[in-house]
Amino acid sequence: MDELKSLAVFAAVVRQGSMSAAARRLGLSASAVSQQVRALEQLHGVTLLHRSTRKLTLSDAGARVYAECAQMVDAAERAQRQLRTTRDEPTGELRLAAPIGFGPYMATALTPLLAAHPALSLRLLVDDAMIDLIDARIDLAIRVGRLPDSHWVAQRLCAMRLELCAAPGYLARHGEPRTPEELPGHHWLSQSGTATAARGLQLRRADGETRELHLTPRIASNNQLLLQQMCTAGLGIALIGSIDAHGDVAAGRLARVLPEWQLPAFDVWALTPQRDAQPAKVRHARAVLGDFLRALPGTEP
The missing domain is CATH 1.10.10.10 (Winged helix-like DNA-binding domain superfamily/Winged helix DNA-binding domain)
Incomplete structure (x- = not known):
C-alpha cells in the first residue's frame, strides 16, 4: 500500500x-x-x-x-x-423486500423517487417469508410486527392495526356479531403462520375490557391479499390491515365488525443490513417510504 x-x-x-x-x-x-x-x-x-x-x-x-x-x-x-x-445521489440498483400486501404501496411511494433520479433502478421482492438481507443482497426491507433478535438495523416507520371486516352481503345472510362471544359462530378467514393465529384474537375496548378468542378458521391462507379478496366476496369475517381495509370500507365492499373493539397495533419497520455509510439510494428510499406510509389512512405515527 x-x-x-x-x-x-x-x-x-x-x-x-x-x-x-x-x-x-x-x-x-x-x-x-x-x-x-x-x-x-x-x-x-x-x-x-x-x-x-x-x-x-x-x-x-x-x-x-x-x-x-x-x-x-x-x-x-x-x-x-x-x-x-x-x-x-440515489444511483444504481435499489433492492427492496416487502410483504406481499405492501408491494403496491412500495411501488406507488417510490415512483416519484425513480422519476427524479434516472440513474436509480429498482428490484422489488415481495414475499411474506423472512428474506435474509445478506443472502438476497437486500438494501432495505419492510417488516411488520415484532422483530426477532438480529443484527439488522431497524427504524420504525409507523404503526397499523388489524380490523375485523366482513362483506355487507355476508352480514346480511349470517347476522352481524354484537359481542366477541358471537365470533366463533361465524365463518373465520385466517392468515396462517402469524402471531395472531398462534396467540389467538386479542380484543380491547376503550373502557379497558379485554377478550381473547381462539377461532377455528374455515379458510386459512398464508396470503393476506387472497384472504381480503375472499372476505370481500362474502365468505366470512377476516382480519384486514387498516391501510388495506380503508378503501374497501369506504367503497362499501367491506364493513367493520365490532368496531368498538380494537386489536393491538403493529409497528412497521425499515430494516437495513448496516447502520453506517448507507448509500443515498437507501436513505432516500427509507425517507419517502416513511412519509408515504404515515400519510395513508389507517396508519398511526
Whole structure:
C-alpha cells in the first residue's frame, strides 16, 4: 500500500511539473514528496526522474512507469467520484423486500423517487417469508410486527392495526356479531403462520375490557391479499390491515365488525443490513417510504 502511495506521488510530480507544485497539490512538504519518489527509485533500482536545479525530466523508465501510474490515478479518481455519487445521489440498483400486501404501496411511494433520479433502478421482492438481507443482497426491507433478535438495523416507520371486516352481503345472510362471544359462530378467514393465529384474537375496548378468542378458521391462507379478496366476496369475517381495509370500507365492499373493539397495533419497520455509510439510494428510499406510509389512512405515527 505504501508503494501505491509513492506511485501516486510520482504521478503527481510529473503532472504538476515540479516537486513543490506536487507538494502543494497533495498537501505535503516538498521534502516528503522528494523522499517518496527517491524511495520508489531505490526500491526498484531504477531512475525515474532526472533532476537539475532548474527542472525535472523523465527517464525512459520513468516515462513508461508514468503511463501506468496515470491510469492508476485516473481509476482511483473515478472510484472516488463514484463513492461521492453513491453517497450523495440515489444511483444504481435499489433492492427492496416487502410483504406481499405492501408491494403496491412500495411501488406507488417510490415512483416519484425513480422519476427524479434516472440513474436509480429498482428490484422489488415481495414475499411474506423472512428474506435474509445478506443472502438476497437486500438494501432495505419492510417488516411488520415484532422483530426477532438480529443484527439488522431497524427504524420504525409507523404503526397499523388489524380490523375485523366482513362483506355487507355476508352480514346480511349470517347476522352481524354484537359481542366477541358471537365470533366463533361465524365463518373465520385466517392468515396462517402469524402471531395472531398462534396467540389467538386479542380484543380491547376503550373502557379497558379485554377478550381473547381462539377461532377455528374455515379458510386459512398464508396470503393476506387472497384472504381480503375472499372476505370481500362474502365468505366470512377476516382480519384486514387498516391501510388495506380503508378503501374497501369506504367503497362499501367491506364493513367493520365490532368496531368498538380494537386489536393491538403493529409497528412497521425499515430494516437495513448496516447502520453506517448507507448509500443515498437507501436513505432516500427509507425517507419517502416513511412519509408515504404515515400519510395513508389507517396508519398511526
